[in-house]
Amino acid sequence: MSDNKYKSSSSVPSNPTEKLLRDTQLSKGSKPSSNEASDTKSVSEISELQLPSMERLGPGTSRDEKYPEGPSSSQSCSNESQKPQEGGALKPRMLVVSNRLPFTAVRTEDTWSLDISAGGPVTALLGLKEFEVRYVGWAGIHVSDEAEQKSLTEVLTEKRCIPVFVDEVIFNRYYNGYCNNILWPLFHYLGSSQEDGPATTIYYQSQFDAYKEANQIFADVVIKHYKEGDVVCCHDYHLMFLPKYLKEHNSQMEVGWFLNTPFPPSEAHRTLPSGSELLHALLSADLLGFHTFDYARHFVSTCTRILGVEASPAGIEYQGRLTRVAVFPMGIDSDRFFRALETPKVRECIKEFTEKYSGRKVILGVDRLDMVKGIPQKLLAFEKFLEDNKDLCDKVVLLQIAVPRRTDIPEYQKLASKVHTLVGRINGKFGTLSKVPLIHLDQPLKFHTLCALYAVTDVALITSLRDGMNLVSYEFVACQGSKKGVLVLSEFAGAAQSLGAGAILINPWDIAEVASSIGRALNLKDDERRKRHELNFQQVITHTSQKWAEAFVRELGDAVIADQQRIKGVPLALPVTDAIEHYLQSNNRLLVLGLNAVLTEPVDTPDRRGEDQIREVELKLNPDLKSTLMELCCDPKTTIVVLSGSNKFVLDNNFCEYKMWLAAENGIFLRSPTGKWMTTIPENLNLDWIDCIKPVFEYFTERTPQSQFELRNTSLVWNYKYADVEFGRVQAIDLLQNLCSGLSNAHVDVIQGSRSVEVRAVGVTKGAGIHRILGEIAYNSDPTQIDYILCIGHFLGKDEDLYTYFEPEIPVETPITKTTEAIKFPGDRMSDLKLQNSGSVSKASHVTSEQPLPNSGNKTCNVLDLKVENYFPCTVDRTHSRARYSLGSSDDVVSLLKALAAASSSS
């Protein structure tokens, strides 16, 4: 693992709230007010900007990006080692991989010039000062000639950029086709393109293939430049296969992926033909980041509903790994704007604009010419505003900068003509021979011009129909230190969630509302304007791109550690001889056995199968089990617990004659070997939600032949293991959809099993259950400590906490199989257990039938004296598990139990 100050080594926040709290603490620092901000720069910072030195520019670099904001040549990537920071510490190395590099190359006569690329991520990612960054991506130009590729690579090296060259035909299918004609509209909730052309079925497959091919080419470049300890940060919908390809090459690589756009609700994602393949590929990453909670929530529910994977507050469980999902609202490098505002070039420009637009209020729009930015809606609203306020036609001007991009795509060409038509109409209607109310530019501006425009603007008008974040709004706020203009911001931009307090929020589809908001913004009282600006300004200067990157890398480190700690992997075949041998050598053994697929006969046997579906819907104990179980239960050195999600009646029906412990509903109900049931439902457990969702389960049960619904005390379960599997799966997705939309506030877990859907009160797991069961066993049995545990189950991921409950605390990277020391419990669990078994609760006060359990037990003994070699956690029929061992089927379980009984009786 790299030596990285942003990676915490100890406490790993386990959920987004904890994470947010920590990050909030970290982002608290000295916050200048907007008045102070532009005055606080050091002399050296200002002079650096005023006196740009030619050494800072790479060969062939155009003079237009001489600002110190770009990656400097002094940190050339020809020197691949990490650079020390001021205090001597090493800067962590980060490979930032995005489709577009921060620099766009332009061919000049005999070399290359580089322009800073326009676009949010570029602006943000140039601000990562605390990292030794290498940018990997496309330089905005197709270069097929090898010599040219080499020379461009050299020029870009000076800017710490590593170009990726993709064949032009592949690139067109990948970028114009799959990325921008299919994924882009879908991710912005606009649905798939309905157009004939590259998005139609004939081209779809070739575009998807090209997408994967391009991703592989990006991966090859990253792999070539990767050094151990690097953090790899992949960006966007362009590169969703990249985490998979990188991890396949090197599973130790720390790979994060961040989405700069929104992520759509699952219903929209479902329409994408290769949608699940993309999700699978992404889940190879260690960390997946989104701008807002909404996007992250959409992603998680899409994965649970479409892939059927399990999600928890910590992330998504997939193939034995945990992929962390977290929220990182991106910001800008505000200092870069403050510095620019001090430069003579920007000051000059400000003066020029102030004179030019004197006597008129300036309204500003800065967007890429893209349908998601709502430019036509903005123009229509401005038209309405002028219609409603004819007297203001020569007193306002809307400056609309619309940077053309993706111009090869027909949708974008159509948008350009639509916008031009509207501009002509508005100026034709409201302009005069000397003045027009609308100035529209189809071209990018130089950075200094943009800063000056931001500074002279009275009202910034952002009307995105959907926008991942919208950094233009941040840039506007940063440049308004003296003017304190008003931000009118679409509620559908991610930025609305951070700048909503200071902005006037609008629905861009509501043309009349936007028109009246323009008027409101222009007339806002000074006091309110200042207050609103100050709120936004504080947000912009505290949530910078540097802070974004620090939080992302810290979380990535946490995610990797957390995943290693889970040690969920491929279980080894149970060493049966060892298990039997250690069983014989022990004095007080505990066998914890699951029910379904452990003690029941397999569902899919020929006997139980009709023509092509399974006929019988009754759970059946494995017929070979009876005498063996009886024998084991009679052994005074052996305690058996059957721990199941099923209810008391199911367990009673199947095990009433055995002298064993029964734990129903995941340990909520316990039956001692004497046959008495007791309940352990926590008193404050809220179960009000059960009545609300019961009808939903009933509805799906009625409509899915051979499916079953079980109403339990703390959970509801619907299973389709006996139904048509394909239809069951479709119904399960619909059921999940309905459940998730109706349960937003309930304290429940919605769990999708391989052929079931379950809703359960939070905190009810088999791991939590065993804790209570142990207390009871200790209370009820003789004082000998348990020195052997065999724990066999076919459990849902959530219940696999049972296996790790008995595991020693394992230092990361230490293989547990080599440990021979006595097992020690993690501190809190140990003290819990001791508490339960100490104190002075008298036997008389102990639980009787159907009473809630008190913090049980009055014994001062330790329940366990378990050495790691005497602990056999074993899953049945699972390829990935937190259990160390596996058995193939319930038949193997029966054979093992038989062998234990036989060995025991003959010893």
Ligand SMILES: O=P(O)(O)OC[C@H]1O[C@H](O[C@H]2O[C@H](CO)[C@@H](O)[C@H](O)[C@H]2O)[C@H](O)[C@@H](O)[C@@H]1O
């Ligand atoms: O590279 P292009 O195809 O020209 O597109 C430009 C970028 O557009 C998208 O930007 C997003 O990122 C911004 C920063 O996070 C965010 O504020 C904005 O809402 C998004 O639209 C795209 O995600 C990038 O990959 C493109 O480079």
Ligand SMILES: O=c1ccn([C@@H]2O[C@H](COP(=O)(O)OP(=O)(O)O)[C@@H](O)[C@H]2O)c(=O)[nH]1
């Ligand atoms: O002429 C221009 C207009 C815009 N931008 C930059 O383009 C980015 C737009 O980012 P935003 O997040 O608002 O939207 P995106 O275009 O990434 O969807 C901002 O950093 C602008 O400064 C630019 O460099 N030149």
